[in-house]
Amino acid sequence: AQSVAQPEDQVNVAEGNPLTVKCTYSVSGNPYLFWYVQYPNRGLQFLLKYITGDNLVKGSYGFEAEFNKSQTSFHLKKPSALVSDSALYFCAVRVTSGTYKYIFGTGTRLKVLA
Amino acid sequence: GAVVSQHPSRVICKSGTSVKIECRSLDFQATTMFWYRQFPKQSLMLMATSNEGSKATYEQGVEKDKFLINHASLTLSTLTVTSAHPEDSSFYICSARVMGASSYNEQFFGPGTRLTVL
Numbered sequence: 721a722q723s724v725a726q727p728e729d730q731v732n733v734a735e736g737n738p739l740t741v742k743c744t745y746s747v748s749g750n751p752y753l754f755w756y757v758q759y760p761n762r763g764l765q766f767l768l769k770y771i772t773g774d775n776l777v778k779g780s781y782g783f784e785a786e787f788n789k790s791q792t793s794f795h796l797k798k799p800s801a802l803v804s805d806s807a808l809y810f811c812a813v814r815v816t817s818g819t820y821k822y823i824f825g826t827g828t829r830l831k832v833l834a
Numbered sequence: 835g836a837v838v839s840q841h842p843s844r845v846i847c848k849s850g851t852s853v854k855i856e857c858r859s860l861d862f863q864a865t866t867m868f869w870y871r872q873f874p875k876q877s878l879m880l881m882a883t884s885n886e887g888s889k890a891t892y893e894q895g896v897e898k899d900k901f902l903i904n905h906a907s908l909t910l911s912t913l914t915v916t917s918a919h920p921e922d923s924s925f926y927i928c929s930a931r932v933m934g935a936s937s938y939n940e941q942f943f944g945p946g947t948r949l950t951v952l
Contacts, residue, residue: 763943
């Protein structure tokens, strides 16, 4: 079965420090991986995706993610965190059965402290 | 581009009534839309896949007679919660795929609708 795991419910980081939000996946076939961010009472905003190619993917708002096939991971990173980055982050994998469905991780709440 | 809207953003209703939530793709056509449900501090759970002009495909455990989905046009899908009960209170989010887009393209999400059933 295909699945996504986000092992941390919450990540705290000081403003200006680098941040990492972890995601591991389990899929059959090639993974199509996505990161989304959700602000309170809002829908999800797309940050970045990995389909193929370079393992380091750059996305919106200075975020990037590194695809690691051997570790089946797709961790989200940012070199210097901002207080405004505080939000709920979801990792998702697209189901490969042709239905375009996503399976979401449980989400990680990022708190950037001033 | 690729904006998805939902209406209403917030609705409070009495138990036993029905509530309709609209999901619109504002600047693109969407043959496929998805409906999710999100409980507080939890992830998104896919309820159903809505395809324009055909019946929706419901996920296991989702009552299709309770959550009626209609995708009558390429820019509009509706979710009707029939005979709502307090346990149906939740945050409902829709998403859409751009028609004709590569299967690798991301989905675009609406801002969500918070339903409270008294």
